[in-house]
Amino acid sequence: MTRKLLSVIKNEPAWQKGDIAPIWFMRQAGRHLPEYLELRSKAKDFIDFCMRPDMAAEATLQPIRRYDVDGAILFADILLIPGALGRKVDFIKGTGPVLEPITPDDVSKLTLEGAADRLSNIYETVSRVKSELGADKTLIGFCGAPWTVATYMIEGRGTPTKEAAKRFAYEHPQIMDELLSILAISSAAYMAQQAKAGADVLKIFESWAEGLSPYQFERFVIKPTQEMITHIRAAGIDVPIMGFPRGAGLNAVSYAHKVSVQAMAVGTDTSLADFRAHIPKGMVLQGNLDPLLLRMGGQALIDGVDRVLEDAASGPHIFNLGHGVAPDVQIESVHAVINRIRRRS
Numbered sequence: 001m002t003r004k005l006l007s008v009i010k011n012e013p014a015w016q017k018g019d020i021a022p023i024w025f026m027r028q029a030g031r032h033l034p035e036y037l038e039l040r041s042k043a044k045d046f047i048d049f050c051m052r053p054d055m056a057a058e059a060t061l062q063p064i065r066r067y068d069v070d071g072a073i074l075f076a077d078i079l080l081i082p083g084a085l086g087r088k089v090d091f092i093k094g095t096g097p098v099l100e101p102i103t104p105d106d107v108s109k110l111t112l113e114g115a116a117d118r119l120s121n122i123y124e125t126v127s128r129v130k131s132e133l134g135a136d137k138t139l140i141g142f143c144g145a146p147w148t149v150a151t152y153m154i155e156g157r158g159t160p161t162k163e164a165a166k167r168f169a170y171e172h173p174q175i176m177d178e179l180l181s182i183l184a185i186s187s188a189a190y191m192a193q194q195a196k197a198g199a200d201v202l203k204i205f206e207s208w209a210e211g212l213s214p215y216q217f218e219r220f221v222i223k224p225t226q227e228m229i230t231h232i233r234a235a236g237i238d239v240p241i242m243g244f245p246r247g248a249g250l251n252a253v254s255y256a257h258k259v260s261v262q263a264m265a266v267g268t269d270t271s272l273a274d275f276r277a278h279i280p281k282g283m284v285l286q287g288n289l290d291p292l293l294l295r296m297g298g299q300a301l302i303d304g305v306d307r308v309l310e311d312a313a314s315g316p317h318i319f320n321l322g323h324g325v326a327p328d329v330q331i332e333s334v335h336a337v338i339n340r341i342r343r344r345s
């Protein structure tokens with residue numbers, strides 16, 4: 001059977017106007033599903049949940065069983081890499097991830113050697129999912145991009161401005177380059193192992209791409225991300241790679257031309273048709289329904305789905321949200337989106 005999502009990314013067969021877009025949703029495995037909440041209650045904490053292959057594989061497969069979407073994304077977290085490098089990472093209920101902020105002196109103490117090997121449980125999860133996933137489904141592995149992970153390590157948590165991370169970069173440029181390179185190398189090894197375990201596509205989440213100057217974007221996003229991809233390819237991995245520089249504005253055009261990805265996810269703030277006119281011909285775009293509409297449901301949601309499909313109609317497209325599924329999304333609304341896309345096409 002054809003894995004449609006993978007076929008679209010690889011342009012095999014070539015995309016044709018009017019083709020039904022493959023579908024998956026960022027954060028499709030999560031708190032809007034009652035079966036997920038039941039499963040989550042059995043883990044000691046969130047990191048324990050991610051590191052238990054039986055539980056993480058089940059969380060990965062739950063939305064496939066319920067929605068029959070075209071892609072399953074590994075259930076894990078972008079902040080497992082700092083833990084593998086020797087940094088303390090906690091997930092606090094109601095707060096989110098909390099890390100001990102890294103100092104310039106701490107960077108040289110990171111345990112790069114063997115970091116990816118310390119995440120072997122994740123590869124077992126990938127292998128388990130692959131063995132259970134239908135032949136028509138695509139398995140997506142992922143990691144956080146170096147800049148995004150570095151900001152968490154420096155700030156200690158997610159913050160609106162990323163001022164501490166930017167100050168760190170301005171005041172200690174060489175050390176910031178060293179940190180980003182360590183993250184690129186360790187993340188590349190981590191992604192390569194996911195692909196060897198069975199991931200069909202790899203996705204790089206640059207969640208904190210917003211608000212960077214072109215100079216900063218080139219140095220902190222493009223350079224280390226391309227370094228990571230170079231290492232992935234050097235490891236003999238040839239699966240497609242998707243990038244998501246969220247909120248990058250015009251910097252996303254530079255990303256499309258300078259980072260060796262085969263597909264790009266696009267946020268709600270960007271027209272797919274307009275963006276397509278400025279990127280390499282044939283590049284696959286993913287997106288970009290407003291997550292609020294999925295929370296609202298009703299006719300506004302259906303109208304939003306139609307607008308995305310029309311905006312994407314001039315090239316190969318994977319339907320998704322501009323960001324992730326929120327905890328208060330109704331299951332009926334997700335079904336409504338899927339039914340609209342498949343029936344409309």
